[in-house]
Amino acid sequence: MGTTKSEVFSEEINDLSSLFKAFGHPARIAIIQFLRTQEKCICTDLVKELPLAQPTISQHLKELKNAGIIQGSVSGTSICYCLNLEKISELDAFLASLKYDQNPTCC
Amino acid sequence: MGTTKSEVFSEEINDLSSLFKAFGHPARIAIIQFLRTQEKCICTDLVKELPLAQPTISQHLKELKNAGIIQGSVSGTSICYCLNLEKISELDAFLASLKYDQNPTCC
DNA sequence: TCGCTATATTGCAATATTACGATATACTTA
DNA sequence: TAAGTATATCGTAATATTGCAATATAGCGA
Numbered sequence: 001m002g003t004t005k006s007e008v009f010s011e012e013i014n015d016l017s018s019l020f021k022a023f024g025h026p027a028r029i030a031i032i033q034f035l036r037t038q039e040k041c042i043c044t045d046l047v048k049e050l051p052l053a054q055p056t057i058s059q060h061l062k063e064l065k066n067a068g069i070i071q072g073s074v075s076g077t078s079i080c081y082c083l084n085l086e087k088i089s090e091l092d093a094f095l096a097s098l099k100y101d102q103n104p105t106c107c
Numbered sequence: 108m109g110t111t112k113s114e115v116f117s118e119e120i121n122d123l124s125s126l127f128k129a130f131g132h133p134a135r136i137a138i139i140q141f142l143r144t145q146e147k148c149i150c151t152d153l154v155k156e157l158p159l160a161q162p163t164i165s166q167h168l169k170e171l172k173n174a175g176i177i178q179g180s181v182s183g184t185s186i187c188y189c190l191n192l193e194k195i196s197e198l199d200a201f202l203a204s205l206k207y208d209q210n211p212t213c214c
Numbered sequence: 215t216c217g218c219t220a221t222a223t224t225g226c227a228a229t230a231t232t233a234c235g236a237t238a239t240a241c242t243t244a
Numbered sequence: 245t246a247a248g249t250a251t252a253t254c255g256t257a258a259t260a261t262t263g264c265a266a267t268a269t270a271g272c273g274a
Contacts, residue, residue: 001226001227001228001229001262001263001264002227002228002229002230002261002262002263003228003229003230003262003263004132004133004134004229004230004261004262004263005133005134005158005159005262005263006133008157008158008159009133009134009136009137013133013136013137013140014133016130016136017130017131017132017133017135017136018131020127020128020130020131020136021127021128021130021131021132022131023123023124023127023128023131024124024125024127024128024129024130024131025111025124025128025231025232026111026112026113026116026120026121026124027111027112027116027232028124029116029120029123029124029127030116030120032205033120036204036205043250043251044249044250044251047250047251050115051112051115052112052115052233052234053233053234053235054234054250054251054252055233055234055235055236055251055252055253055254056232056233056234057251058251058252058253059232059233059234059252059253060232061251061252062252062253074241076241076242076250077240077241077242077249077250077251078241078249078250078251079250079251083205085205085206088202088205088206089206091198091202092199092202092203092206095195095198095199095202096199097143098139098143098190098192098195099192099195099196099199108232108233108234108256108257108258108259109231109232109233109257109258109259109260110232110233110258110259110260111231111232111233111259111260112232112233132261132262134262150220150221151219151220151221154220154221159263159264160263160264160265161220161221161222161264162221162222162223162224162263162264162265162266163262163263163264164221165221165222165223166222166223166262166263166264167262168221168222169222169223181271183220183271183272184218184219184220184221184270184271184272185219185220185221185271186220186221215274216273216274217272217273217274218271218272218273218274219270219271219272219273220269220270220271220272221268221269221270221271222267222268222269222270223266223267223268223269224265224266224267224268225264225265225266225267226263226264226265227262227263227264228261228262228263229260229261229262229263230259230260230261230262231258231259231260231261232257232258232259232260233256233257233258233259234255234256234257235254235255235256236253236254236255237252237253237254237255238251238252238253238254239250239251239252239253240249240250240251240252241248241249241250241251242247242248242249242250243246243247243248243249244245244246244247244248
């Protein structure tokens with residue numbers, strides 16, 4: 001008990017749910033929104049922008065990177081992060097499929 | 108420590124992340140996919156379909172309902188669940204906004 | 215009413231997540 | 245090389261999530 005029973009679900013389902021899970025935290029949504037509106041990517045700006053400690057932000061960035069939602073490229077002493085639109089499109093495609101397949105006589 | 112610091116984020120961000128979080132579990136994705144492909148809605152079919160105990164499925168259904176992702180209508184002794192396309196569109200809109208606002212010179 | 219079926223709730227053990235201080239790593243510049 | 249800046253990792257306490265047995269609730273037909 002206590003553990004998610006990932007073994008019993010398909011890889012596709014597990015991949016999708018991991019991707020959604022990565023979006024499922026306010027700090028990570030805030031990071032994504034900041035990445036969206038900034039001219040330049042970022043780095044330590046997030047630490048100034050968000051009311052969270054640096055290790056906490058670093059941890060959330062890591063999770064977003066592991067999920068493939070953001071990419072980071074080293075630029076001297078700092079790291080420039082940006083959104084990975086391909087991953088975002090995967091979720092988009094899933095949500096779109098829910099809409100098109102829907103049976104209109106249901107409920 | 109240990110608690111998500113929701114207070115420091117806007118309501119919009121918290122709402123969005125809660126919605127994503129509800130999608131962030133393989134059992135809930137499986138329920139959503141099943142709801143998508145079934146002619147009729149469901150009820151106890153999920154218990155037969157998924158390798159999880161009835162209370163566990165009931166709990167996941169509750170979370171999906173709380174998030175507004177599914178709706179249930181009582182039909183005699185059973186309950187007919189279906190997807191709420193409006194909520195799904197909210198996520199869709201967010202993901203779409205990420206794509207359109209993106210700065211192409213970044214990273 | 216009694217038993218049956220469908221679903222929800224409770225309680226709890228196992229595990230995962232969150233946040234952060236302390237510390238490590240690594241590049242840069244004086 | 246030493247000091248400074250940027251970021252990552254470790255360790256850990258607090259809290260949340262997951263899964264399920266046991267049990268409760270509720271409609272239905274005999």
